[in-house]
Amino acid sequence: MKILYGVQATGNGHIARSRTLAKALQQYPEIKIQWLFSGRPKENLFGMELFGQFWWREGMTIVHSEGRLKSFTTLAQLKIRRFIKDVRELPLNEFDLVISDYEPVTAWAAKMRKKPSVGIGHQYAFLYPIPMPRFNWLFHTVLRIFAPTNKSLGLHWHHFGNPILPPIVPPQPKPENDTANYILVYLPFEHPTPMLEELSRIERQFVVYGVPENLPTAENIEIKAPSTEGFQRDLANARAVICNSGFELLAEALSLGKPILSRPLAYQFEQEANAKALAQLRLAKIVSSINANSIRSWLKNHPPPLRIQWPDVAQAIAAWIADGCRKNPSELARGLWNQVIPRPTEGAAPAYQNATD
Structure with missing residues (x-):
C-alpha cells in the first residue's frame, strides 16, 4: 500500500503526532509512505529525519500577534492561486490512500480526484458535538472544510459520547531529577x-x-x-x-x-x-x-493534578490502516477508551474522576 500523508506544520503538535504514528507504521513494511508538510517555511522545520525525503508545499497558515489571531491579516496573506495550483498539480496516481493530519493540499487534492482519504487529528473531533465556543459559526465552518476527507479519526482528551479516539501521545521519558523545581x-x-x-x-x-x-x-x-x-x-x-x-x-x-x-x-x-x-x-x-x-x-x-494513562493509540491506528481502514471508527474508539486510566465516565461531557471505575 502506498500512502501520501499530509501534515499541517503550523504547529509542532501536528508534527509530533505524525512522528509517533510514523514509528508505529514502520512495523508494516508493506506500507510505503510519502510525507508532505505545509503551513510553515521549509527552512523552519526541524527534527525531520524520520520523514525521509518529504515533500513541501506552502499550504495555508495563520497570522497571530501578542496572543491574538489576526483574522483579516490571515485572510490577506493567503495565496489562493498558489494553493489551487498545488492542489491540481499534486501527483496522486501512484498512491492508494491519502491521509491528512489537517493538511489542506493533500485533503483537497484527494477530494477533487475522488481518491480514498482519511483525516487523523484533533481538528476532526470538531465534526461531532463537543465543547466549543458559541456564536463562532464562521470559524467552525472553516474548521470543518479546511481539510475534508472521506473518513476521519478525531482525537480528544475525552470522547464526549462520540466516536472520538484518545490522543496520540509519544512515550514520555521518565523524570531524571526528582529535585527539579x-x-x-x-x-x-x-x-x-x-x-x-x-x-x-x-x-x-x-x-x-x-x-x-x-x-x-x-x-x-x-x-x-x-x-x-x-x-x-x-x-x-x-x-x-x-x-x-x-x-x-x-x-x-x-x-x-x-x-x-x-x-x-x-x-x-x-x-x-x-x-x-x-x-x-x-x-x-x-x-x-x-x-x-x-x-x-x-x-x-491549583488542585492536585490528574495523571491520565493513554493507550498506544498510534499502534492501534497503524494496525487499522494496515488492515485497509475497514473497522468502524466507533469500534476502534470504544476499544481504546476502555484502556484509558482513569476511564472517563459515560455521558455527554462529565469530568474525569480521581479514581478508576
Whole structure:
C-alpha cells in the first residue's frame, strides 16, 4: 500500500503526532509512505529525519500577534492561486490512500480526484458535538472544510459520547531529577518581552521554549532553543506547565500528571474550544491573561493534578490502516477508551474522576 500523508506544520503538535504514528507504521513494511508538510517555511522545520525525503508545499497558515489571531491579516496573506495550483498539480496516481493530519493540499487534492482519504487529528473531533465556543459559526465552518476527507479519526482528551479516539501521545521519558523545581513555559503566541518580565517577578525557576534565545532574561529564567528530545526531557522533569491551549502538548502534560495553567490564543476557535473542554473536565486552570498575578494565584490554589494513562493509540491506528481502514471508527474508539486510566465516565461531557471505575 502506498500512502501520501499530509501534515499541517503550523504547529509542532501536528508534527509530533505524525512522528509517533510514523514509528508505529514502520512495523508494516508493506506500507510505503510519502510525507508532505505545509503551513510553515521549509527552512523552519526541524527534527525531520524520520520523514525521509518529504515533500513541501506552502499550504495555508495563520497570522497571530501578542496572543491574538489576526483574522483579516490571515485572510490577506493567503495565496489562493498558489494553493489551487498545488492542489491540481499534486501527483496522486501512484498512491492508494491519502491521509491528512489537517493538511489542506493533500485533503483537497484527494477530494477533487475522488481518491480514498482519511483525516487523523484533533481538528476532526470538531465534526461531532463537543465543547466549543458559541456564536463562532464562521470559524467552525472553516474548521470543518479546511481539510475534508472521506473518513476521519478525531482525537480528544475525552470522547464526549462520540466516536472520538484518545490522543496520540509519544512515550514520555521518565523524570531524571526528582529535585527539579522549575516550571516549563511554552507560550509561542505571546509577546515575549512582557511575558518574560512577568515571569521575572515570580520567585520560581522557569524554563522557556518558543521565544527568541537572544532576549535578555532574569536569573530565574532559562530560554532554550527548539529541540524535540530536549523539550520532552524538560517537560518530564518540570513541576508544572504554563502553555497556550494547543492540543498535543496538553495531552503530553496530562499523561505526565503535570499541573497546567493555560491561556487560549484569543479568537482562535480551536484553542478556545480546547480551553472550554479543559475547564469543563477540570483538567487545567484557564486564564485570559498570563501575568505574575494569575501565575501566583494558580500556584497557590491549583488542585492536585490528574495523571491520565493513554493507550498506544498510534499502534492501534497503524494496525487499522494496515488492515485497509475497514473497522468502524466507533469500534476502534470504544476499544481504546476502555484502556484509558482513569476511564472517563459515560455521558455527554462529565469530568474525569480521581479514581478508576
